[in-house]
Amino acid sequence: MRVRLWLHNGFRAGGIALALIGSADAAAAGPGLAVTIYNDNLALVQDTRTLDLKGGRQTIAFENVSAQIRPETVSLTAAGIGIVEQNFDFDLLSPAKMMEKAVGRTVTIVRTYPATGAETRQQALVLATNDGVILKIGDSIEVLRDDGLPTRVIFDKVPDNLRARPTLSVTLDAARAGAEPATLSYLTPGLGWKADYVALYDVTAGKIDVQGWVTLTNTSGVNYDNADTVLVAGNPSLLDNPQSDQSNQPWRQRRPTMTQAGQESGTRERLGDFYLYPLAERTTIANQQTKQVSFLDVHGAPASHGYEVRLDWMQTIEQPQSARSVYRFSNSAKGGLGDQLPAGVMRFYIRDAKGAPQFIGESQIDHTPMGSKLSLSTGDAFDVKIKSTVAKREAHGLLRWKTSMAYKLTNALPTPVSVDLIQNGLWGDTSVAEESQKSVRRDADSVEWIVDVPANGSTDVTATFDSKY
Numbered sequence: 047m048r049v050r051l052w053l054h055n056g057f058r059a060g061g062i063a064l065a066l067i068g069s070a071d072a073a074a075a076g077p078g079l080a081v082t083i084y085n086d087n088l089a090l091v092q093d094t095r096t097l098d099l100k101g102g103r104q105t106i107a108f109e110n111v112s113a114q115i116r117p118e119t120v121s122l123t124a125a126g127i128g129i130v131e132q133n134f135d136f137d138l139l140s141p142a143k144m145m146e147k148a149v150g151r152t153v154t155i156v157r158t159y160p161a162t163g164a165e166t167r168q169q170a171l172v173l174a175t176n177d178g179v180i181l182k183i184g185d186s187i188e189v190l191r192d193d194g195l196p197t198r199v200i201f202d203k204v205p206d207n208l209r210a211r212p213t214l215s216v217t218l219d220a221a222r223a224g225a226e227p228a229t230l231s232y233l234t235p236g237l238g239w240k241a242d243y244v245a246l247y248d249v250t251a252g253k254i255d256v257q258g259w260v261t262l263t264n265t266s267g268v269n270y271d272n273a274d275t276v277l278v279a280g281n282p283s284l285l286d287n288p289q290s291d292q293s294n295q296p297w298r299q300r301r302p303t304m305t306q307a308g309q310e311s312g313t314r315e316r317l318g319d320f321y322l323y324p325l326a327e328r329t330t331i332a333n334q335q336t337k338q339v340s341f342l343d344v345h346g347a348p349a350s351h352g353y354e355v356r357l358d359w360m361q362t363i364e365q366p367q368s369a370r371s372v373y374r375f376s377n378s379a380k381g382g383l384g385d386q387l388p389a390g391v392m393r394f395y396i397r398d399a400k401g402a403p404q405f406i407g408e409s410q411i412d413h414t415p416m417g418s419k420l421s422l423s424t425g426d427a428f429d430v431k432i433k434s435t436v437a438k439r440e441a442h443g444l445l446r447w448k449t450s451m452a453y454k455l456t457n458a459l460p461t462p463v464s465v466d467l468i469q470n471g472l473w474g475d476t477s478v479a480e481e482s483q484k485s486v487r488r489d490a491d492s493v494e495w496i497v498d499v500p501a502n503g504s505t506d507v508t509a510t511f512d513s514k515y
Contacts, residue, residue, distance in 0.1 A: 078094050079091070079093050079094070079270055079272065079273040079274070080093075080094075080274040080275075080276075081237065081270050081273045081274070081275050081276070082275075082276045082278060083237050083238065083239050083275065083277050083278065084238070084278045085239065085240065085279065085280065085388070085389065086238070086282070087237070087238035088233060088235055088237070088238070088282070089234055090232075090233055091111075091112065091230075091231065091232055091233075091234060092229055092231045093108070093111070093229065093230045094227060094228070094229045094230075095227070095230065096225050096226070096227055097124060097226050097227075097228045098225060099220040099222070099224055099225070099226050100220065100223050101220050101221075101222055101223035102219065103130065103218070103219050103220075104217070104220065105215055105216065105217045105218075106215070106218065107213050107214070107215050108213065108214040108215075108230055109213050110268050111213070111214045111230070111232070111268065112232070112234035112236060112237075112266040112267060112268050113266060114234050114235050114236040114266050114267060115214065115233075115234050116232060116233045116234060116235075117214075117232075119231075119233040120132060120214065120230070121230075121231045121232070122216055122228060122231075123229050123231075124227065124228030125226060126221035126222055126226070127219065127226070127228070128219045129216060129218050130218055130219060131216075131217040132214065132216045133215045144199075144201060144204075145175050145199070147205040148201060149172050149173070149174060151171070151172060152171050152172075153169075153170055153172060153199055153200060153201055153202075154168070154170070154199070154200040155168045155169075155170045155181070155198075155199060156197065156199075156200060157197050158197075158198075169183070170182065178190070214230070235266070236265045236267065237262075237263070237264055237265075237266050237331070238262075238263055239261060239262045239277050240260075240261050240389075240391075241258060241260060241261075241279075241341075241387070241388040241389065241390030241391075242258075242260075242261055242338075242392075242393070243256055243257065243258050243342070243387075243390060243392035243411075244256070244259070244392075244395065245257075245373075245393065245394045245395065246394075246395045246396070246397075247349060247394060247395070248397075249351070251346075252348065252350055252351075253346045253347060253349060254347050254349035255344065255345045255347075256343075256344045256347065256383055256392075257340065257342065258340065258341050258342025258343070258385075258390075259338050259341070260323065260325075260338065260339045260340075260341050261336060261337070262277075262331055262335075262336065262337040262338075262339070263335075264331045264332065264333055264334065264335050264336075264337075265333070265334060266333065267333055269331070269332050270330065270331040272329075272330055273328060273329060273330065274324075274328055275324070275325045275328070275329055276322055276323070276324045276325070277322070277323040277324070277325070277388075278320045278322060279320060279321045279322075279323060279413060280319060280320030280321065282320075303409060303410070303411050303412065303420055303421060303422050304412060304414055304418050304419070304420055314386055321386050321388070323341055325339055342385055344383045344384065344385075347375055347376075347381070347383055348376075348381050348382075349374065349375035350373070350375070351371070351372070352372055352374065352463070352464050352465070353369040353370065353372065353427055353430045353463055353464070353465040353466070354369060354372045354421070354423070354465065354466040355369045355432045355455075355466070355467050355468065356370075356468045356470060357432075357434055357467075357468065357469050359469075359470065359473075360436050360439075360471070362435050363432065363435075364435075365433075366431035366432060366433045366454075366456065367431060367432055367433075368426035368427050368428070368431060368432075369426070369427045369430040369431065369455075369465055370423045370426060370427065371406075371407070371423065371424050371425055371426070371427045372421050372422060372423045373394060373421070373422050374419070375420055376417070376418060376419045377414060377416055377420070378416065378417045378418075379416065382417075384416070385416060386413075387411060387413070387414040387418075388413060389410075389411060389412050389413045390410075390411060391409070391410055391411075392408060392409055392411055392422060394406050394407055394408065394409075394422070394424045406425070407423070407424025408424065409422035409423055428458075429457060430455070430456070430457050430458075430459070430463055430465065430499070432453065432465075433454045433456075434451060434452070434454075435451070435452045435453075436449065436450070436451060437451060437452045438450040445514055445515075446512065446513070446514060447515060448479065448511070448512055448513075449510065449511045449513065450509070450510045450511075451508065451509050451510075452507075453467060453497075453506065453507040453508070453509075454505075454506050454507075455467070455497055455504060455505050455506075455507070456503075456504040457499040457500065457501065457502065457503060458502060459502070460501050461501050462498060462499065462500050462501050463498075463499050464496060464497070464498055464499075465499055466494060466495075466496060466497075467494065467495040467496075468492055468493070468494045469493050469494075469509070470491055471491065471492075472490070472493060472511065472513075473490070473491055474513065474515070475514060476512065476513040476514070477511070477512050477513075478493060478509055478510070478512075479510045479511065479512040480509065480510040481507075481508065481509040481510070482506070482507050483495060483497070483507060485509070495507055
């Protein structure tokens with residue numbers, strides 16, 4: 047088989063038309079394709095095709111597999127076959143690769159003169175393709191360059207290890223001849239998904255509408271046509287993927303969004319400790335494509351808006367700082383969103399005076415079981431501020447200290463607000479000795495005051511802590 051590469055204005059990969067004659071022995075298209083996609087840029091592909099078995103040993107070429115296939119995860123199942131060897135050919139056919147594989151071989155250089163249409167042909171030995179093609183033509187050494195003449199390079203054949211598309215070649219022994227359905231399974235990166243949420247908060251009614259979207263991304267190098275697609279919400283452990291090790295994730299560094307973990311079970315299908323989100327219809331996931339599919343649409347769920355301040359131990363704030371604006375709701379079956387929520391970003395909107403929805407901020411949520419309570423921050427409040435001061439600190443007793451804190455909260459809004467004032471850093475046996483209003487111990491590390499701040503006014507809170515240090 048002879049292969050011709052047409053090069054216009056020199057050797058450039060972007061300007062070459064390639065024509066090949068002949069094809070490999072490939073598995074025919076079969077009953078279907080199933081793709082299971084995980085959060086961490088990983089997918090399980092199960093490709094069912096019909097094999098034309100000849101009986102005995104033969105090699106079957108599976109084209110249109112992922113260019114990022116993990117060969118060690120490949121499994122081929124069919125009745126009456128035994129696998130002898132499998133090879134994944136990912137060195138793809140291109141003009142540059144053809145020249146690279148031709149190093150040390152002879153090719154034919156054809157130049158056409160535009161004025162006369164005359165052609166010249168020369169035999170050339172390809173010496174190197176490092177930053178350009180170097181040829182030996184007769185006794186001279188030349189560089190294939192852009193000299194304004196249309197140029198063709200003719201090769202005798204396509205190298206055996208170059209493929210037009212990623213190909214998995216499987217050598218097998220078949221007990222009998224005939225058509226046989228077979229399923230090829232493998233794991234591949236390059237396919238992933240994430241959840242995105244759009245939340246519209248009704249200020250007057252105290253309700254929230256939430257639309258959940260799945261965003262699929264395919265960079266695996268191949269299309270998945272008419273695939274039965276299932277999404278898995280969870281993080282399977284992968285030995286070569288540090289992101290799958292939950293102990294390494296700095297989740298404690300973020301403001302927590304789940305104030306109470308849910309304890310409700312729903313009807314959604316589970317796979318081990320993960321939840322499944324199947325797409326309602328078969329879909330085509332094209333290479334280098336992002337696709338969005340709706341999976342959640344809830345209207346009028348109860349929600350509330352408030353403010354929150356979190357302070358470190360003995361933190362003095364001389365310049366008043368903004369409280370965080372937070373929105374609270376649940377995903378319980380009754381009075382909530384009524385579904386498990388995959389990790390993702392929730393973007394909040396409220397309507398302006400003209401009724402148009404306007405963006406007010408976004409927040410990241412983790413995988414959230416049904417029945418959980420959420421508190422999501424959308425940014426800093428313009429009119430609600432906090433100022434904290436270490437008013438006094440003195441030793442008392444043996445290795446004990448009393449620390450007096452003063453907190454001043456101000457509100458420039460024409461309506462009263464409620465602020466969650468959270469003092470962190472109460473490690474050890476620290477206790478609240480005195481306080482101007484009753485607090486609630488959240489955990490070993492923090493206490494909380496629910497502070498009402500009047501419209502266009504301020505509220506002072508004081509507290510004295512008894513600690514070892």
